[in-house]
Amino acid sequence: MKQRSSFFNLLMIILAASPLIYLALIWHSIPPIVPVHYDLNFKPDRMDKKNMLWVINGMFTLVSILVYFLLLNIHRFDPKRSGAAPSATFKRLAVVIVVFITALNFLFIVALNNHIELMHKLLFPLIGLLFAFIGNYMNNLKPNYFAGLRLPWTLSSDYNWRKTHHLASKLWFWGGISAAIISFLTPSPYSQYIFFCILFVIIIIPVVYSYQIFKQEKKPDSIT
Secondary structure, three states: OOHHHHHHHHHHHHHHHHHHHHHHHHHHHOOEEEEEEHHHHHHOEEEEEHHHHHHHHHHHHHHHHHHHHHHHHHHHHHHHHHHOOHHHHHHHHHHHHHHHHHHHHHHHHOOOOOOHHHHHHHHHHHHHHHHHHHHHHHHHOOOOOOOOOOOOOHOOOHHHHHHHHHHHHHHHHHHHHHHHHHHHHOOOOOHHHHHHHHHHHHHHHHHHHHHHHHHHHHHOOOOO
């Protein structure tokens, strides 16, 4: 079992590093000066030498690997998970994060060779799918300080955490799916406005709902 786990971890590291391998393969086709930052309309607003790509894409890779191992080992240092067994839910979330950041990394590299419209078309659907995948697992998240809706009210009450994440799970899944489809099919700039409106709704509703539970639990006759 331990050997299988080590092999899977190695596969995740290779997956996270695959954009750097791809960058090396296409290095000679990349122009010497490239965009390294875009504005909200996906127009390059900062240019730099292409060597900077190793720093930018390397940071993406490093972050994905760090988050992966953080979620895998959350039971070792999170006080809320102290003494708990490794969680399959956190492992699935860790894999989702690696896949998402890797896809984002590839998208950034592909956009360098005059394919900025591809980033414009796929970035928001990709983020929407990330919310949907996280929402799919959110209902199974146990209280912790690193993942989920870590509000003062959810962290202080297991009941609040459970009810809030049950609602957020549905909202994030269907909201993420809707945001991905709508932002893919709707022309810009309307797709961006709709996307952020959906994002605002699926985030603010669980927060307000959580606070309402908190206020209810403070009442003397409340049942927890």
